[in-house]
Amino acid sequence: MSHTLPLAGIKVLDLSRALSGPFCAMILGDLGAEVFKIEPLPGGDMVREWGPFAGDTSVYYLSGNRNKKSVALNFRSSEGARILREMAAKVDVVVENFRPGVMEQMGMSLAELHALNPALILASITGFGSHGPKSSWPGFDQVAQGFAGFMSFTGSPESGPQRVGVAIGDLTSGMWAAVGVLGAVIQRHSSGHGQKVETSLLASLMGLLSVQGQRYLSLGEVARPAGNVHPVIAPYGVFEAQDGPLTVGAATQDQWVKLARLVGLENLVSDPRFLTNADRVQHRTELKALLEAPLGRQDRATWTARMVEQGIPAGPINDIADAFAEPQVQALGLVETFEHPTLGTMRQVGNPVTMDGLRDGTVRLPPPLLGQHTSEVLAEFGYPASQVEEWIRNRVVMQGGPL
Structure with missing residues (x-):
């Protein structure tokens, strides 16, 4: 049985580079949108130069650009800028992550775009927002992680x-922007009009502060580095077993009692230091030492099995290789295999959302080569082949290969 992709029929012009905007556009592509990745000449998206490399292809680039068609275009030429505006008039969504003011310099402000296409949705991602005293600051992920x-x-x-071990500010701003685009697409059904969807690395990370942010806003508590312990629950964190660390999360009173009994420390349940969660948090260091004495007598696999059997959340701390080898990861079909035009068979983590429209997998198009689809896409936008050939000769656009 075939299933219609959720965003089938939606066309996206992806003007973004590096990670935040491309990740947003990739999510939209995963959901079925047709995404046209517009890359500047001569080198294309800057991320193509970032290592490490599979052959001569950046794996950083590969990680954020599936389900797109690449058009190589000289942004800086007047003809290239005109083509870009004409393409924007024929799509549903434009995604960009330039510095504030750059779209206006290109003649592609929201007002100018809506004059061409009132139904257009403009998704904009910046480092620190489009206004305010820090709006002109460069938007780099680690800077934003520190700032937020x-x-x-x-x-x-x-x-x-x-820092968090991935570019979480870039990734989450891309996710927030994609969520905003979905909302704007739904609202357009009733209003008939597009709108600007805006977020930033700073705003996205502030939006993820969760309990740490609420602790400060409600109680004035400023969170400090706490390692691998949960900020407000104990025992919840990393504990040493006989053969290495495992994570245990006894988040409820019932789970705490079961854990204490399981490791032979039932007397701790009535210990005044550990009666309530608040007591255990206050004495978490002592509790960790007491728990690790019996945990050190057996290996992680044994303890994990016994704890899970009792309904206590627990698990080993896998490295990346362990995670990809995990039978549960394989059972969920999280890694997809497909053919890349130069790398051959490659694997990638697909979209983690499961729904009817995505039952056949995520990857419809591998991450494209620079300019791989230039002629194809320009033809789709109504430009005659003779005009495209002239642009190629004049270096306004470039056709890469193979198709």
């Missing part, structure tokens, strides 16, 4: 502030 307070409570007291 994320690094201040990530890490341990010994390590001090630490």
Whole structure:
């Protein structure tokens, strides 16, 4: 049985580069939108130059650009800028992550775009927002992680502030922007009009502060690095077993009682230091030491099995290789295999959302080569082949290969 993709029929012009905007556009592509990745000449998206490389292809680029068609276009030429505006008049969504003011310099402000296409949705991602005293700051992920307070409570007291191990500001701003685009698409059904959807690395990370942010807003508590312990629940964190660390999360009173009994420390249940969760959080260091004594007598696999059997959340700390080898990951079909035009068979983590329209998998198009679809896409937008050939000769556009 075939299923219609959720965003089938939606056309997206992806003007973005690096990670935040491309990740947004990739999510829309995963959901069925037709995404045209417009890359500047001569080198294309800057991320193509970032290592490490599979052959001569950046794996950073590969990670954020499936389900797109690449058009290589000289942004800086007057003819290229005109083509870009004409294409924007014929799509549903434009995604960009330029510095504030660049779209206006290109003649593609919201007002100018809506004059061409009133139904257009403009998704804009910046580093620090489009207004305010820091709006002109360069938008780099680690800078935003530090600015938003994320690094201040990530890490341990010994390590001090630490960045999250992926570019979480870029990725989450792309996700927030994609959510906003979906909302704008739905609203357009009733209003008939497009709108600007805007977020930033700063705003996206502030939006993820969760309990750490609420602790400050409600109680004035400033979170500090706490390592691998949960900020407000104990025992919940990393504990050493006989053969290495595992994570245990006894988040409820019932789970705590079961854990204490399981490891042979039932007497701790009535210990005044550990009666309530608040007591256990206050004495978490002592509790960790007490729990690790019996945990150190058996391996992680044994403890994990026994805890899960009792309904206590637990699991090993896998490295990336362990995670991809995990039978549960394989059972969920999270890794998809497809053919790349130069790399051959390659694998990629697909979209983690499961729904009827995505039952056949995520990857319809592999991450494209630079300018791979230039002629094809320009023909789709109504430009005659003779005109495209002239643009190729004049280096306004470039046709890459193979198709």
